[in-house]
Amino acid sequence: MKTLHLFPLLLLSLLGCADATIPPLSNASGSLQCTLGIDTEGQPFYLLSYQGATVLDTSYLGIRLEGADCTRDMEWVSVGEPSLKAVRYSMTHGKQQTVRYTGQQYRAVLRNAAGFELEFHFYLSEQGFAYRYYFPRAPKDSILVLEEASAYGFPNSTLAWMQPMSKAKSGWKETNPSYEENYLMEVPVSTPSPIGEGFVYPALFKAGAHWLLATEADLHPGYCGTRLRYDSIYIGHSAYCRNSGRDAKNASVRS
Numbered sequence: 001m002k003t004l005h006l007f008p009l010l011l012l013s014l015l016g017c018a019d020a021t022i023p024p025l026s027n028a029s030g031s032l033q034c035t036l037g038i039d040t041e042g043q044p045f046y047l048l049s050y051q052g053a054t055v056l057d058t059s060y061l062g063i064r065l066e067g068a069d070c071t072r073d074m075e076w077v078s079v080g081e082p083s084l085k086a087v088r089y090s091m092t093h094g095k096q097q098t099v100r101y102t103g104q105q106y107r108a109v110l111r112n113a114a115g116f117e118l119e120f121h122f123y124l125s126e127q128g129f130a131y132r133y134y135f136p137r138a139p140k141d142s143i144l145v146l147e148e149a150s151a152y153g154f155p156n157s158t159l160a161w162m163q164p165m166s167k168a169k170s171g172w173k174e175t176n177p178s179y180e181e182n183y184l185m186e187v188p189v190s191t192p193s194p195i196g197e198g199f200v201y202p203a204l205f206k207a208g209a210h211w212l213l214a215t216e217a218d219l220h221p222g223y224c225g226t227r228l229r230y231d232s233i234y235i236g237h238s239a240y241c242r243n244s245g246r247d248a249k250n251a252s253v254r255s
Helices: none
Strands: 002-006 032-038 044-050 053-060 063-065 068-070 075-079 083-090 098-111 117-125 128-134 143-148 151-154 159-164 184-188 199-207 210-216 227-231 238-243 251-253
Touching: 032 075, 032 117
Parallel strands: none
Antiparallel strands: 002 128, 002 210, 032 044, 044 053, 053 151, 063 068, 063 143, 075 098, 083 098, 098 117, 117 128, 143 251, 151 238, 159 184, 159 199, 199 210, 199 227, 227 238
8 A cells, every 4th residue: 555644735736637527535624635537648647635735746556467457548437435444553663552544435446448447445534645456356366466657746846865775685695675775865856776776665755844755554465565766757747656676576466
């Protein structure tokens, strides 16, 4: 699951065309809204706003499977009514033992040109936004994920606090990645990784007085963790894309 925690928020430039036929998804108070769209190549995306200000610009969605490409020629089939999502769990470490989450959950369905359906679960609370991929009609055996097209869109002026991913099997006794690299502090969002392997979660971003914290959580035991890589092809803003990398590219997922 991809999560985004919201602090005082940043204003981004608007790119892409939202689908006017789909009402914005929102949290209970209506302060946080997610707008869904499809670009000219049929790739789905979302935009996120808080109290009327755009928080994330065109942020692409999609996933490519063995035998099914869900990154192009897609169409929104349906977006369901919101339902209440309430979760309570305990932590064995950290500053807070008992965690309670309450938010709005939406179920949205996409279909590619071949008729394969991909489902999204969107979660919007008073503190943040998250989504996950789900395969409602996947076969009973494992399916193979080749690539994610998930992205976070940021303005070019954004500053970042990020930890570089280390090269696999490097370091002492070839134990990397150990997630012990030094964070890059307050660097331009377009700063390349000094190691060349992207960045890990969590990652903190700032534009002016506004902050966003991105992370990945609640992974399925059959799926790999991902990393962030910078993509410079976006016009008017910068994007960080989720990428499983060479060492964990093909992941089996059971529905």
